[in-house]
Amino acid sequence: MSTATRRPDPVEEYVSELTAALHGPAKAKSRLVEEMRGGLLDTAAAHAEDGASEEEAARLAVREFGTVEALAPACQHELTIAQARHTARTVALTAPFLLACWHLSRAGDTPWQALAAHLALIATAAAMLAAATLAATGTLARRLPTPHRLPLAVAWAGTTASAAMAVATLCLTVAAALATNWPLLAAAGILSAATHAIVATSARACRRCVGLNLTKPVRG
Incomplete structure (x- = not known):
């Protein structure tokens, strides 16, 4: 049957x-x-x-x-803003950890420790942009339009911050091998590596969303 x-x-x-x-x-x-x-x-x-x-x-x-092709760009734009906020929030929350690594390593006098300390400036700049992004896409977005290139700026700021964290991890690892206070520097390196993994994942997702927005612009 x-x-x-x-x-x-x-x-x-x-x-x-x-x-x-x-x-x-x-x-x-x-x-x-x-x-x-x-x-x-x-x-x-x-x-x-x-x-x-x-x-x-x-x-x-x-x-x-x-059609889905007609509706998707507007929906993707909304999700791209959401991803930019997620990445900005991630950078804003993790950048202080790189600053903490700088605080742990600043007492040293090796070039590796000095480089790790200078990388903290990148984290500071990324954190400031992240805070501005959260404001521009949050409360201020009700009064002012969100800058078109802001998600792209957040994506690359997150990428830059994650790269700085990766280099800081390498620097702190080498410095730990050469320093007498190696447990402290090793802990800072592990902390930097963990924050790099978190930020890199979010920044990669943000770049993908931005790429979709650029290939399928919102009609209007």
């Missing part, structure tokens, strides 16, 4: 395609996709109340929303 093959739900097909097209922080992306699904279901329900069949109502809802 043959069984009828259930046709794919147009709404779920649309949502799946949109989900695959978007990149950004998991929570923000999930919330955005759920909002799109809710809007589609509400629109489909309105058509069903007007007498359309369930499948026809779903197709009409999808048609009214427009």
Whole structure:
């Protein structure tokens, strides 16, 4: 006995395609996709109340929303801002750890310790940009438009900060091998390596989001 093959739900097909097209922080992306699904279901329900069949109502809802290619740029722009905020927050929270590494290493007189100390200036500059980004995309965004290039600046500031943390890790590791207070410097190196991994991951995600925004600009 043959069984009828259930046709794919147009709404779920649309949502799946949109989900695959978007990149950004998991929570923000999930919330955005759920909002799109809710809007589609509400629109489909309105058509069903007007007498359309369930499948026809779903197709009409999808048609009214427009193609994924047309909708994705606006959604991706929103997620890119969310990712920029996430990266900025990550830099703002982790940069102090590099400053702590500088504080632990500044008493030394080796070139490696001196270089690690100077790298803290990069972390300071990145932290200042991160704080400005959080302000520009938060409360101030209600009054002033978010600068178009701000997410790109955050992405590369995070990349620069993560590179500084990686070099600081190397410097502190070498300095620990040459210094008498090596446990302290080794701990600072481990701390710097951990912050590098966190910042590098977030900065890489931010660069990817920015790249999608540049290839698919928002229409308007």
